[in-house]
Amino acid sequence: MSDNSKQISTETANSIQIEAKAKRREARQLLLISTVSVLVFLCLWELAVRAGWIDSKYLCAPTMVVETFLQKLTDPKPDGAVLGVHIITSLRLVLVGYLTAVIIGVPLGLIMGYYHTFDKLVSPIFEIVRPIPPIAWIPLSIIWLGVGTTAKAFIIFLAAFVPCVINSYTGVKLTPVVYLNVAKTSGASNWEVFWTVSRNYAMPLAFTGIQVALGNAWSTLVASELLAATAGLGYMIQQGRSLVRPDVIIVGMLTIGVIGAILTTLLSKLENHVVKWRSRA
Amino acid sequence: MKKNQIKTRDMLLSALSILGLIAVWFLVSNSKPDFFPTPMATIERLIRLIEKPVMKISILGHVLASLKRVVLALIAAIILGVGIGLFMGWNKKVRAAINPILMALRPIPPIAWIPLIILLFGIGEFPKVLLVFIGAFFPIVMNTMSGVALVEDMYLKVGKIYKANTAQMLRHVVFPAAMPAILAGIKIAISSGWMVVVAAEMLSSKSGLGFLINRGRDSYDVALIMVAMILIGVVGALLSAVFTLIERKLCGWMSKE
Numbered sequence: 323m324s325d326n327s328k329q330i331s332t333e334t335a336n337s338i339q340i341e342a343k344a345k346r347r348e349a350r351q352l353l354l355i356s357t358v359s360v361l362v363f364l365c366l367w368e369l370a371v372r373a374g375w376i377d378s379k380y381l382c383a384p385t386m387v388v389e390t391f392l393q394k395l396t397d398p399k400p401d402g403a404v405l406g407v408h409i410i411t412s413l414r415l416v417l418v419g420y421l422t423a424v425i426i427g428v429p430l431g432l433i434m435g436y437y438h439t440f441d442k443l444v445s446p447i448f449e450i451v452r453p454i455p456p457i458a459w460i461p462l463s464i465i466w467l468g469v470g471t472t473a474k475a476f477i478i479f480l481a482a483f484v485p486c487v488i489n490s491y492t493g494v495k496l497t498p499v500v501y502l503n504v505a506k507t508s509g510a511s512n513w514e515v516f517w518t519v520s521r522n523y524a525m526p527l528a529f530t531g532i533q534v535a536l537g538n539a540w541s542t543l544v545a546s547e548l549l550a551a552t553a554g555l556g557y558m559i560q561q562g563r564s565l566v567r568p569d570v571i572i573v574g575m576l577t578i579g580v581i582g583a584i585l586t587t588l589l590s591k592l593e594n595h596v597v598k599w600r601s602r603a
Numbered sequence: 604m605k606k607n608q609i610k611t612r613d614m615l616l617s618a619l620s621i622l623g624l625i626a627v628w629f630l631v632s633n634s635k636p637d638f639f640p641t642p643m644a645t646i647e648r649l650i651r652l653i654e655k656p657v658m659k660i661s662i663l664g665h666v667l668a669s670l671k672r673v674v675l676a677l678i679a680a681i682i683l684g685v686g687i688g689l690f691m692g693w694n695k696k697v698r699a700a701i702n703p704i705l706m707a708l709r710p711i712p713p714i715a716w717i718p719l720i721i722l723l724f725g726i727g728e729f730p731k732v733l734l735v736f737i738g739a740f741f742p743i744v745m746n747t748m749s750g751v752a753l754v755e756d757m758y759l760k761v762g763k764i765y766k767a768n769t770a771q772m773l774r775h776v777v778f779p780a781a782m783p784a785i786l787a788g789i790k791i792a793i794s795s796g797w798m799v800v801v802a803a804e805m806l807s808s809k810s811g812l813g814f815l816i817n818r819g820r821d822s823y824d825v826a827l828i829m830v831a832m833i834l835i836g837v838v839g840a841l842l843s844a845v846f847t848l849i850e851r852k853l854c855g856w857m858s859k860e
Contacts, residue, residue, distance in 0.1 A: 352699040359700040380723050442616035447624050453843075454836035455798035457714070457805065458813075461820035461828050465638065541712030545802055556715070563718035571719045579710040586710075 382569040387576070390569035401561035401570060403553050408574075409581065411554040412543055415471060419478025420539040427486025427535070428528055434487070435494025435524065436516045448487065456481040456538075457545045474546040481542035482535035489531025493524025529593045536589055540582045555581075640826040645833075648826035657818060660810050666838060668810040672728070672803075673796050673842075676735035680792060684743030685785055689773060691744070692751025692781070705744065713738035713799045717806055726807040731800065738799035739792035743785070750784025751777055786850045793846055797839045812838070 364384050370376050371383040382390075394405040403411075434441045434448075456477050467473040497520045505515045547556025555578050562570030625642055632639040640648070652662050660668070691698040716737055724730040754777050762776040804813025812835050819827030 348695075352695060355696055355699040356703045360703050363704055381719075438613075439616065442613045443620045446617045446620045450621075450624070450836070452836075453840040454832050455801050455839070457798060457802045458816060458832050458835050460805070461816055462825070462832065464820070465823075465825060465828075541714060544712050545714045559715060559718045563722055566722065568719065568722060571722065575711050575715050575719065578712065578715050579707070582710040582712070 379566060380568055382572065386569050387572050391573045391576075394570070394573055400565050400567060401558050403558075405558075405573070405577065408553055408555050408558045409577065411551075412547065412556070413581070415474055415547075415554065416478055416539050416543045418471070419475040419543075420482045420536060422475070423479045423482035423535060423539070424486055424532055427483045428490045428532070431487040431490025431528070431531075432494055432516075432521055432524060435491040436520050441491075452484055456542050460546060474543075474551070477546045478539045478542050481538040485531040485534040485538060486528070487531075489534070490524055490528040493527035494520045496527070497523040525596070529596065533586065533589050533593070536585055537582065540578075540585060544578060638825065640829060645826050645829050648824075649830045652827070652830060657815065658809055662834075665811055665815055666834065669800050669804065669812045670838070672731050672811070673735055673793075673800050676732045676800075677739050677789075677792065677796055679732075680736050680739035680743055680796075681789060684740050684788070684792075685747050688744040688747025688785075688788075689751055689778070689781075692748040693773065693777060698748070705741070709741050709745070713795070714802050717803065721807065731803045731808070734803045735796045735799045739796040742791040742795060743788040746784045746788025746791070747781060750781030750788075753784070754780040782854050786853065790843065790846055790850070793842055794839065797835075797842060801835055 368383045368385060371378050371381060371386075391405075396404060398404050398407075430444070434444055459477055459480055460473075463473040463476050467476060501519050501523065502515055505519045510518065543554075544556040544559075547554040547560070551557040551560075555574050559571045559574035559578075562568070562574060628642055632641040632644075636644065656662070656664070687701065691701055713734055716734060720730045720734055724733065758776050758780055759772070762772050767776065800811070801813040801816070804811040805817050808814040808817075812831050815831035815834075816828055819825065819829075819831060
C-alpha cells in the first residue's frame with residue numbers, strides 16, 4: 323500500500339519535472355526567437371543605410387546612433403547641451419506639471435464622485451474642457467503665460483489632470499452600496515464614509531489614472547518643448563531636425579522612450595506599495 | 604415624483620455651472636479683450652469664419668481636412684493593428700518575434716516622431732497620416748493582443764471539441780471574444796489620433812483645425828485660436844460619441860445594463 327502510493331507520488335513528481343522542463347525549453351526557444359528578431363531588425367536597418375537604400379542624410383545606421391549617444395554624454399554640440407542637461411530640464415518640467423495635476427485632480431475627482439451637488443456643478447465645465455487636446459492649448463497659453471516654464475507646465479498639467487479626475491471619480495462611483503450602508507449603519511458620519519470607505523475603494527482605480535496621467539504628461543512634454551524651449555529632450559530632437567542630424571533625433575527619441583518606460587515602471591512599483599490590499603485580493 | 608425633483612435640481616445646477624463659466628469668462632476677458640476675447644467676440648469670429656474662408660478653404664473644409672487624415676490613418680491602423688495583434692496574441696512565437704521591437708518603439712510618444720518623419724518624408728499629406736497612424740496603431744495592437752491572450756480557456760476548448768481549424772477558431776471564437784478589448788483599443792486610438800493630427804497640423808500644414816490655431820497665433824488673432832480650440836473639442840467629442848454608438852451596435856451583448 324505504502325509502496326504503491328510512493329510510486330504514484332514519484333510518478334507525479336516525474337511528470338511535473340517533465341512539464342517544467344518543457345516549459346523551460348519553450349521559454350528558451352522564445353527568448354532565442356526574440357533575440358534573432360531584434361538582431362535581424364538591427365541588421366536590416368544598418369544594411370538599409372549602408373547600402374544606400376535610404377539616404378544617410380535622412381536616416382542613420384544603428385551603430386551611428388550608439389556613437390552619437392556616447393558623444394552626447396559629454397559633448398554639448400550640436401544642439402547646445404549635453405544629454406544629461408536635456409534630461410534634467412525635461413524631468414523638472416514634467417514633475418512640476420504632473421505633481422500639480424495629481425495634487426489637484428485626485429481630490430477633485432474623489433469629491434466629485436462622492437458629493438452629488440458638487441459633481442453636478444463641476445462636471446459640465448470639466449466636460450467642456452476635457453475634449454480639447456492639451457496641445458491645442460499651446461498657443462493660447464503662450465499668449466497668456468509667455469514662453470517660460472509656467473506655460474509649458476500648464477500644458478503638461480492639462481494633459482495629466484483629466485485622467486486623474488476621471489479615474490478617481492469612477493472609483494468612488496463604483497464603491498458597492500453594501501460597503502457604504504455597512505459604514506452608515508455602524509454610525510459613520512458622511513465624511514467618515516467618504517474618507518474610510520469610498521476613498522479607499524477608489525484608490526486602485528485612481529492609481530491607474532495617475533499612471534495614465536504620467537504617460538500623457540511625458541508625451542505632452544515633448545510637444546510643448548517642440549514649440550518653445552531652449553533645452554530639454556523635445557528641444558533636442560527639434561534641433562536635430564533643423565540641423566538635419568537624424569542621429570541626434572533618434573538618440574533623443576530613444577532617450578524619451580527609455581525615460582518614459584522607467585518612470586512608468588517606478589510608478590507601478592509605488593502602486594504595489596500604496597494599494598497593497600488589492601494585490602492580496 | 605422625488606426622482607423628477609432631483610432631476611430638475613441637477614439640470615439647474617448644470618445650467619448654473621455653465622452660466623458661471625461664461626460669467627467668469629466675461630469678467631476676465633473684459634479687462635483685456637486683446638489678450639482674451641470675450642464670449643461675444645469669439646462667436647462673432649466664428650460667424651466671420653463661416654462667411655469668410657481662410658486660405659480659400661471654408662470652415663467645414665478645414666474640419667473635413669483634419670477628419671480625412673484621422674480616418675485614413677485609423678483605417679490603416681485598425682487593419683494592421685488588429686491583424687498583427689491577433690497573430691501575436693494567438694501564437695507565442697509570433698509574439699516573441701514582434702514584441703521586443705514593439706516594446707522598444709511604444710514608449711516613444713507619437714509627437715516625438717514628428718522631426719524624424721518630416722526629415723524623411725517632408726511636410727506633405729503622407730507624413731501627417733503616418734504620424735496619426737503611429738498614434739493609433741499601438742493602442743490597437745496592444746489591446747488586440749492582450750484581448751486574444753485573455754480569451755477564456757473554456758471557449759477555446761469548446762472550439763477544439765468541435766474540431767475547429769485555426770481559421771475557424773480565430774474567426775468564430777477568438778475574434779468575437781476579444782472584440783470588447785479591440786474596441787476599447789480603437790477608442791483610445793481615436794482620441795490619441797485626434798490629438799496627433801492637431802499637433803501635426805500645428806507644425807506644418809495649410810489646412811485643418813490645427814492649422815487654424817497656428818494661423819490665429821501668427822496673426823495674433825486670439826479669437827480665431829479660441830474658435831479653433833472649441834471646434835477641435837466639439838469634433839473630438841462627436842468622434843468619440845459616434846464610436847460609442849458603433850461599439851454598442853457591435854457588441855451590445857457586452858454591456859451590462
